[in-house]
Amino acid sequence: MINQIAANEAHHPRDRAVSEIAAHLRACWAPAMRADRSAYLRAGGPGRTPLAAEAAAELAATTTRSPPA
DSSP states (O other): OHHHHHHHHTTSOHHHHHHHHHHHHHHHSOHHHHHHHHHHHHTTOTTOOHHHHHHHHHHHHHHHSOOOO
């Protein structure tokens, strides 16, 4: 599914597309879907397009950061 979202955003410049994909996943995916995505990524995440992979990496980086103290 992430590849389909990436394909829909591919007309944007790369940085914007990555941000839009990550924002969509953050806003629209249920916690269970996000957990499945995380497990899939830990297993290597085969079959993702480069744009989808970049967005998934951005999302993982922003969701694992601790809030400032």
